[in-house]
Amino acid sequence: MPALISTRLLILFGESSRASRTAWCHRGLRFLTHAGRDQGPLTLASLGFKSEFERPDKIKTNKHEKLKLNSAIEVPKSKVKAVGRNGTRDVGVKKSLEIESAPFAAKSFSELGLPPLLLERLEKEGFQVPTEVQSAAIPTILKNHDVVIQSYTGSGKTLAYLLPILSEVGPFANKSFNGDEESRKKSEIDAVIVAPSRELGMQIVREFEKLLGPANKKVVQQLVGGANRSRQEEALKKNRPAIIVGTPGRIAEISAAGKLHTHNCRYLVLDEVDELLSFNFREDMHRILDHVGRRSGANPSGPKNLLARRAERQTILVSATVPFSVIRAARSWGSDPLLVQAKKVTPLESLPAPGPVNLSRPTSSSSSNQNLQPQAAIQSLPPALKHYYCVARLQHKVDTLRRCVHALDAKSVIAFMNHTKQLKDAVFKLEARGIKAAELHGDLGKLARSTILKKFKNGEVRVLVTNELSARGLDVPECDLVVNLGLPTDSIHYAHRAGRTGRLGRKGTVVTICEEPEVFVVKKVQKQLGIPIPACEFTEGKLVGVEEEKEPSESLK
Numbered sequence: 419m420p421a422l423i424s425t426r427l428l429i430l431f432g433e434s435s436r437a438s439r440t441a442w443c444h445r446g447l448r449f450l451t452h453a454g455r456d457q458g459p460l461t462l463a464s465l466g467f468k469s470e471f472e473r474p475d476k477i478k479t480n481k482h483e484k485l486k487l488n489s490a491i492e493v494p495k496s497k498v499k500a501v502g503r504n505g506t507r508d509v510g511v512k513k514s515l516e517i518e519s520a521p522f523a524a525k526s527f528s529e530l531g532l533p534p535l536l537l538e539r540l541e542k543e544g545f546q547v548p549t550e551v552q553s554a555a556i557p558t559i560l561k562n563h564d565v566v567i568q569s570y571t572g573s574g575k576t577l578a579y580l581l582p583i584l585s586e587v588g589p590f591a592n593k594s595f596n597g598d599e600e601s602r603k604k605s606e607i608d609a610v611i612v613a614p615s616r617e618l619g620m621q622i623v624r625e626f627e628k629l630l631g632p633a634n635k636k637v638v639q640q641l642v643g644g645a646n647r648s649r650q651e652e653a654l655k656k657n658r659p660a661i662i663v664g665t666p667g668r669i670a671e672i673s674a675a676g677k678l679h680t681h682n683c684r685y686l687v688l689d690e691v692d693e694l695l696s697f698n699f700r701e702d703m704h705r706i707l708d709h710v711g712r713r714s715g716a717n718p719s720g721p722k723n724l725l726a727r728r729a730e731r732q733t734i735l736v737s738a739t740v741p742f743s744v745i746r747a748a749r750s751w752g753s754d755p756l757l758v759q760a761k762k763v764t765p766l767e768s769l770p771a772p773g774p775v776n777l778s779r780p781t782s783s784s785s786s787n788q789n790l791q792p793q794a795a796i797q798s799l800p801p802a803l804k805h806y807y808c809v810a811r812l813q814h815k816v817d818t819l820r821r822c823v824h825a826l827d828a829k830s831v832i833a834f835m836n837h838t839k840q841l842k843d844a845v846f847k848l849e850a851r852g853i854k855a856a857e858l859h860g861d862l863g864k865l866a867r868s869t870i871l872k873k874f875k876n877g878e879v880r881v882l883v884t885n886e887l888s889a890r891g892l893d894v895p896e897c898d899l900v901v902n903l904g905l906p907t908d909s910i911h912y913a914h915r916a917g918r919t920g921r922l923g924r925k926g927t928v929v930t931i932c933e934e935p936e937v938f939v940v941k942k943v944q945k946q947l948g949i950p951i952p953a954c955e956f957t958e959g960k961l962v963g964v965e966e967e968k969e970p971s972e973s974l975k
């Protein structure tokens with residue numbers, strides 16, 4: 419039964435008093451988040467692995483590598499794999515993993531073993547210091563491990579996999595790994611990156627293009643739905659891209675038509691993997707997993723084929739939220755996969771199976787969601803985010819949003835609603851009150867979607883009213899406020915929506931506007947994420963804190 423919360427106006431915050439309340443919230447946030455995470459540093463040594471270094475000849479070494487190899491971990495012969503110079507994996511070679519020596523907090527990209535040409539490009543594009551997750555992931559991927567990359571929204575996970583791929587594929591790669599031009603022409607796609615939405619796919623392509631520069635743009639091609647398929651197929655034939663980025667449906671479609679040759683592919687990246695494992699994508703993902711990096715000539719139905727697949731490609735799974743279903747998938751698709759987080763690399767085999775599922779309410783159609791654990795969301799939020807909730811009647815929600823935008827003086831706002839039909843009405847109401855707004859949802863065409871996003875990114879649109887489509891991966895660094903006008907289905911969805919703001923250390927606020935009977939959902943999200951979400955109101959153009967009087971039964975819990 420929903421908790422009954424009577425509220426009383428507590429303080430009228432001016433800028434300074436708001437700051438002090440914020441500081442309180444932050445202390446609470448840090449403490450709770452820290453308490454949730456602080457189980458001592460988990461290193462491979464602490465997990466009982468041998469600290470001994472051996473570098474067998476067959477394993478590739480990166481010439482540019484400047485890592486200090488202080489210690490290493492020896493892995494049983496049977497479980498070792500590596501990518502050879504021609505892109506095939508040498509299986510059964512004794513290999514040492516220098517995970518512990520990965521410079522988790524590298525001061526520059528040059529410490530991470532990237533090729534000089536790529537370092538030059540990074541500098542040109544203004545990327546100077548790698549983030550923590552990049553510092554951990556780049557050397558680990560360069561050492562050929564299958565990985566699951568988990569770190570909070572906006573922490574730079576895209577470059578964490580993109581840079582090691584560009585170190586070995588395309589114009590910046592060491593030629594001895596890349597092969598000569600002739601063999602590259604003969605070879606197929608080298609890297610397949612899958613994303614659950616067109617917007618995210620296009621964003622990843624732009625990130626690649628930024629580093630590749632105009633001269634090498636054709637090394638990467640996007641294969642997203644909603645665009646002309648035959649044009650994409652023609653471009654594949656003409657440009658022979660080494661990297662493709664796309665949505666599951668379009669990649670599977672072109673692959674099934676025999677126009678996409680990925681059997682010798684070296685990298686398969688699933689960005690927002692927990693979403694890609696959902697029921698909606700099941701068939702397409704099946705095809706992709708079956709055909710990317712498969713040894714040509716292998717019997718597709720036999721059990722040996724699975725082993726062949728494992729041996730051929732490097733699988734990189736990425737998300738801010740990693741439920742156990744992803745861990746299980748990574749274990750079955752990869753060999754000795756590692757979980758890479760900021761400052762931490764853990765063998766997946768050492769992770770315990772999850773406890774009983776405890777979700778606030780039934781989730782969407784996603785089958786993987788059945789396996790979601792509240793813990794999956796805990797480390798997914800940027801620590802500097804501020805969270806509030808505000809009670810409003812359904813018919814007053816949009817007006818409350820307007821007052822919220824003014825009170826926080828937010829410049830770039832993403833407002834989430836659950837039903838597409840409601841978006842137009844909300845936009846109309848906001849525009850009528852002089853706030854530039856636009857709707858973004860899946861029913862719009864590709865062109866309309868990219869035009870709206872462009873306008874939002876360049877500041878022409880102040881409030882983007884959208885649905886779950888924009889919850890994952892969308893990177894608009896300027897976004898300083900996220901508002902939930904419709905409640906997210908669970909803490910995982912809350913985390914992804916919230917993560918559209920406060921990216922890469924920036925300030926950000928998340929406000930959930932809900933009806934009184936929905937407050938219990940906010941309370942559950944708060945508990946599952948381990949963050950304070952205090953109540954607030956918007957009065958006289960200011961954010962006003964509201965004290966909550968707990969039910970007697972609640973205070974006894």
Ligand SMILES: Nc1ncnc2c1ncn2[C@@H]1O[C@H](COP(=O)(O)OP(=O)(O)OP(=O)(O)O)[C@@H](O)[C@H]1O
Nearest residue numbers: 547548549571572573574575576577738891893922
């Ligand atoms: N080392 C870096 N230095 C400066 N900016 C960076 C660096 N790494 C990434 N960025 C920028 O940070 C922003 C967020 O990165 P990215 O989108 O990869 O985050 P993410 O962790 O994938 O987030 P999400 O989980 O929401 O998908 C992007 O604008 C990216 O260009």
